[in-house]
Amino acid sequence: MASIVAVIASTHHPFYYRASTSTGADRPPFADEWVRKITAFRETLSRANPDVLVMVGSDHFHQLWLDNMPQFLVGKAPFYDANWHNEEREFGLPRMLLKGQEDLSAHLLRAGLDAGFDLAFSNELRIDHSVTCPIITLRPEADLPIVPIYTNIFAPPLPQPSRFVALGEAIRRIVEEWPSHLRVAIIGTGHLSLELGGPRQFGPHGPDPEFDRRAVEWIATGDLDNCLREVSLESLHAPGNATHGFMDFMLMMGVAGAGAKADYTDTLDLFHTMEAYFTWYPNGVPA
Amino acid sequence: MSKYLLNKFLYTVDRDPGLVERYRSSPEELVSWWAESVANTVLNCVTGESSSWQRFTDEERQALLAHDHVKLFELGAHPFLTLTLFIAMFERDNTEPLEYQKAYGARMAHFALPYPDIAT
Numbered sequence: 001m002a003s004i005v006a007v008i009a010s011t012h013h014p015f016y017y018r019a020s021t022s023t024g025a026d027r028p029p030f031a032d033e034w035v036r037k038i039t040a041f042r043e044t045l046s047r048a049n050p051d052v053l054v055m056v057g058s059d060h061f062h063q064l065w066l067d068n069m070p071q072f073l074v075g076k077a078p079f080y081d082a083n084w085h086n087e088e089r090e091f092g093l094p095r096m097l098l099k100g101q102e103d104l105s106a107h108l109l110r111a112g113l114d115a116g117f118d119l120a121f122s123n124e125l126r127i128d129h130s131v132t133c134p135i136i137t138l139r140p141e142a143d144l145p146i147v148p149i150y151t152n153i154f155a156p157p158l159p160q161p162s163r164f165v166a167l168g169e170a171i172r173r174i175v176e177e178w179p180s181h182l183r184v185a186i187i188g189t190g191h192l193s194l195e196l197g198g199p200r201q202f203g204p205h206g207p208d209p210e211f212d213r214r215a216v217e218w219i220a221t222g223d224l225d226n227c228l229r230e231v232s233l234e235s236l237h238a239p240g241n242a243t244h245g246f247m248d249f250m251l252m253m254g255v256a257g258a259g260a261k262a263d264y265t266d267t268l269d270l271f272h273t274m275e276a277y278f279t280w281y282p283n284g285v286p287a
Numbered sequence: 288m289s290k291y292l293l294n295k296f297l298y299t300v301d302r303d304p305g306l307v308e309r310y311r312s313s314p315e316e317l318v319s320w321w322a323e324s325v326a327n328t329v330l331n332c333v334t335g336e337s338s339s340w341q342r343f344t345d346e347e348r349q350a351l352l353a354h355d356h357v358k359l360f361e362l363g364a365h366p367f368l369t370l371t372l373f374i375a376m377f378e379r380d381n382t383e384p385l386e387y388q389k390a391y392g393a394r395m396a397h398f399a400l401p402y403p404d405i406a407t
Contacts, residue, residue: 028384061298061368066291066407067330086301086371090378154367156406197356197366198402199395202388241366241402271385 002104002178005185006048007280009219009252010041011273012057012133012189014091030270037268037277038137044264044279045138047286048185052101053139054108054175056149056188056251057130062086063122064150070120071159072167074112075127075148076105082127082135096132101145104178108147111174117167125150134189151251153190153244161231164247165224168254186255190248192216192274193239200240202272208239212274215246216267219278222260224253256280290363291407292326292341296351297359297368299325301375311376318351357394363403 016038019031062084064070082096105121112119127148135142149171152158168188175184192215193208200207218227227250236243256262264279300306300321309317327338343351350358354376359369370391378387 061365065298065330066294084302085304086375089304090371090374155365195392197360197370197391199392199398201370201392202385203392237401 002052002175002180002182002184004172004175004282005050005183005286006045006187007172007252007256007282008045008134008138008185008187009249009256009276009278010134010137010187010189011191011275011277012130013270013273013275014087014093014129014133016133017094017136018092030268034268034270034275037266037275041264041266041277041279042138042140045185045187048281049183049286050144050185051182052104052184053144053146054104054149054171054184054186055127055131055134055146056151056171056186056248057127057134058153058190058245058248059150060128060130060154062128063126064152066155069152069155070150071152072117073120073122073125073150074105074109075100075122075125075150076102076109077123077125078102080125080127080146080148082132084126084128087129091129093129093132093136096135096142098127098135098142099145101147103180104175104182104184105147107178108149108171108174111177112170115170115174117170130189134187138187151248153247156233158233158244158247160233161236161247161250162228164251165228165254168251169257171251172255172257186252188248188252188255190252191242191245192249192276194242194245194273195240196242198241204271205269206240206272206274208243209269209274211239211243212276215249216265216274216276219249219253219276220262220265222253222256222258222262224250224258227253252278257282289341289343289347290365290405292343293347293351293359293362293364294368294407295326295330295341296321297364297372299330301368301372307372307375310372314352314354318348322348356391360395360398361403363405365405
């Protein structure tokens with residue numbers, strides 16, 4: 001059976017690529033510290049020596065649209081082109097091409113459907129920065145095959161937070177049951193408190209530092225009980241109007257398992273958002 | 288009221304650089320053309336298979352004509368779509384980093400929770 005060699009959850013900040021590659025007067029003052037933190041975070045994946053990456057993210061109205069909106073979707077394709085015109089325009093993100101791992105996609109779809117998750121699928125999926133940001137931060141060589149899994153955190157009505165957790169738990173079981181010798185890392189990205197297009201956007205910190213503090217504590221300690229008790233579709237409006245992206249962190253807490261303390265936790269307080277980086281090693285910390 | 292149609296406008300204009308420029312420079316021309324030519328297009332279908340019932344209200348049309356992102360927020364347009372398109376049109380006029388983005392937020396300071404519902 002396949003082994004899950006790392007579970008990783010992080011924010012996906014589309015400005016990292018430009019901040020980390022800019023020089024001279026264009027380089028923002030926080031870039032050097034950010035690069036140091038990302039480089040250390042990247043090492044937590046590298047040392048696990050994965051063969052395949054399952055990538056959980058959320059399309060930002062690029063390919064998935066309101067005329068036909070899936071709640072959870074698994075990509076099943078041999079390749080995934082990546083990044084979109086408006087991400088090049090606004091964030092300076094590069095076009096990318098990633099390989100797919102179709103056997104694992106097929107296994108996730110079949111076993112997910114049989115486990116009660118009516119997963120949508122796509123045989124031609126162009127992925128966006130929710131998946132490419134962690135590729136850029138964690139595996140900039142972009143050389144490993146992926147299975148993208150998209151969640152709807154964006155276009156209400158949304159699934160309940162508990163459903164994200166349950167899907168994460170199912171993904172963990174399903175990947176562990178994949179008849180393969182390959183080493184799999186499961187990586188998911190979301191947000192802490194975040195406001196986009198509202199009055200609290202682009203402040204000196206994230207819109208709700210207290211929510212961020214509690215959220216980091218829930219994730220780092222695997223405290224799903226308190227997280228599920230305090231987080232609802234309604235409550236997530238309060239920390240910021242795009243905070244439903246936190247449910248992708250909850251999905252990753254499901255993958256990591258209730259009570260699983262992260263083996264690596266780091267944060268970076270930036271303007272606009274708090275960045276947060278977590279790694280779990282289900283089979284123990286690699287030597 | 289059609290939050291869906293407002294979102295469809297923002298979504299389809301944002302992804303076409305030519306339409307972004309037309310909306311920035313000639314909103315009346317672009318909005319009229321879009322309402323006539325695109326509003327009833329089912330995006331994933333061949334030309335000729337279209338809807339027949341999509342219309343802006345006067346209030347929605349006025350908000351689009353005026354580039355009034357505050358009104359669009361009030362009407363329940365998806366904030367991510369509005370922000371992305373408006374950054375594409377107006378960030379270029381910045382004299383310092385994030386100037387437009389911060390002013391955009393400041394113009395909405397009167398909104399308190401709960402914000403207008405964006406469910407479509």
